[in-house]
Amino acid sequence: QLAADDEISLFDLWEVLRRRRLTILLVFLLFAVGSLAYSLSKEPVHSVESFIELGQVPDTEGEMTFLDGPETVVSRLGNVLIPEARENYLDEQVRLPAIDASVIDQSGGLIRLSSEVPLSRAEAMQDFMQRVADDLTAYYADQRRETLSQIDRRIADLDRRLQDMRPAVNASEPALPDSTAGMSSSNQDPESSSIAIAEVLREVLASSLLQDRQADYWALDDRLAALESARARATPTTIEREPTISEGSVGTGASLIIALGIVLGLMLGVFAAFIREFLVNARAYREQSESDQ
Numbered sequence: 001q002l003a004a005d006d007e008i009s010l011f012d013l014w015e016v017l018r019r020r021r022l023t024i025l026l027v028f029l030l031f032a033v034g035s036l037a038y039s040l041s042k043e044p045v046h047s048v049e050s051f052i053e054l055g056q057v058p059d060t061e062g063e064m065t066f067l068d069g070p071e072t073v074v075s076r077l078g079n080v081l082i083p084e085a086r087e088n089y090l091d092e093q094v095r096l097p098a099i100d101a102s103v104i105d106q107s108g109g110l111i112r113l114s115s116e117v118p119l120s121r122a123e124a125m126q127d128f129m130q131r132v133a134d135d136l137t138a139y140y141a142d143q144r145r146e147t148l149s150q151i152d153r154r155i156a157d158l159d160r161r162l163q164d165m166r167p168a169v170n171a172s173e174p175a176l177p178d179s180t181a182g183m184s185s186s187n188q189d190p191e192s193s194s195i196a197i198a199e200v201l202r203e204v205l206a207s208s209l210l211q212d213r214q215a216d217y218w219a220l221d222d223r224l225a226a227l228e229s230a231r232a233r234a235t236p237t238t239i240e241r242e243p244t245i246s247e248g249s250v251g252t253g254a255s256l257i258i259a260l261g262i263v264l265g266l267m268l269g270v271f272a273a274f275i276r277e278f279l280v281n282a283r284a285y286r287e288q289s290e291s292d293q
Contacts, residue, residue, distance in 0.1 A: 020273035027269035028262075035261020039254035043118040047250045048125045050133050050243040054109030055140060057147045058230030060154055062223070067143045067237075070103040073111055077101040077136065085132045096125050099132060110240065122245045129243040140237040151231050158224040165217045 017024065054073060056064045068076070082099055090096065097115050104110040113133065117125045 016277045017270065017273055020276055023273045023276050024266075024269035027272050028265040031261045031265025031268065032258070035258050035265075038261075039257040042254070042257070043120060044249035045116050045251045046119050046122050046248075047246040048115050048117060048122060048129055048243055049241070049246070050113040050129050051104070051240040052111045052113065052133055052136060053238050053240045054111065055144055055235045055237040056109070057144055057234045058151055058227060060151075060227075062226035062230040064230055064233060066109055067140055067147065070106055070109055070111060073136070074101045074103055077111075077113075077132070081135050081139070082132055085128065085135060089128060089131050094124065096121060096128055099125075099129060113243070116250055119249075126243045126245055133239050133243065137237050137239060144234070144236055148231070148234060151227065151234075155224065155227055155231065158220055158227065162217065162220055162224065165213065165220070168213055 054066050054068075054070060056066055059065050077099075078101055082101070086096075097117050099113055099115045102112050102114070104112045113129055115125055115129065
């Protein structure tokens with residue numbers, strides 16, 4: 001009997017919902033109307049985006065590299081440039097959302113600046129993001145100019161060393177004397193043979209030194225050519241796409257907000273119906289217990 005009393009009947013649940021249908025309806029309408037009012041009063045949110053391509057410069061060996069890695073640039077934007085831009089360009093009364101900087105292409109050095117703002121402040125964010133992008137390109141323009149000055153000095157130093165080495169390299173290679181026949185002659189005295197051997201050794205040593213100088217010269221010439229070629233391929237940091245406001249709104253749409261309000265209102269309405277039924281039954285039980293006493 002006790003087990004049967006503890007069972008929950010679907011009919012009893014339906015009766016609770018039927019009796020408390022007004023509570024369910026009120027809670028449902030409250031959330032449905034509230035979500036509708038919120039979606040209609042909510043200002044559309046648009047995204048503002050800009051793309052920046054990092055420039056490359058040669059290192060001292062002629063290999064192309066970024067002045068700073070993309071992750072370092074993103075960190076500099078978040079920790080230095082964007083806070084400084086807020087302090088320098090925005091009034092205290094102007095409240096704009098944060099600008100998010102992220103790496104889109106690690107190998108290509110493509111950085112994206114993005115933010116989501118209400119439509120009424122989209123143009124203000126567009127102007128602010130443009131200033132941030134300009135500050136970034138100006139900063140790396142100075143870094144690029146300094147780096148290229150160092151590369152130019154390196155090129156001039158290599159060219160000067162080549163100019164100094166050129167007279168020695170252009171000198172004709174001494175011909176090795178054909179002294180084998182003379183050395184093998186039985187009529188040649190020992191002193192003449194010693195002189196011939198010394199002359200051959202001297203010529204061999206001179207030829208070896210000349211070959212070493214020529215090898216050094218051409219190695220320097222290759223380094224100079226590679227550095228000059230890389231210097232010509234150096235690129236600046238540029239704004240690939242100016243800050244642009246999205247045509248359509250982003251974020252949660254009005255239809256989704258209304259749908260969530262309807263579902264949430266129905267769920268909470270059912271929950272409120274059971275809570276109210278429980279409170280009514282608890283009160284009736286307490287009143288009955290007091291009357292029995």
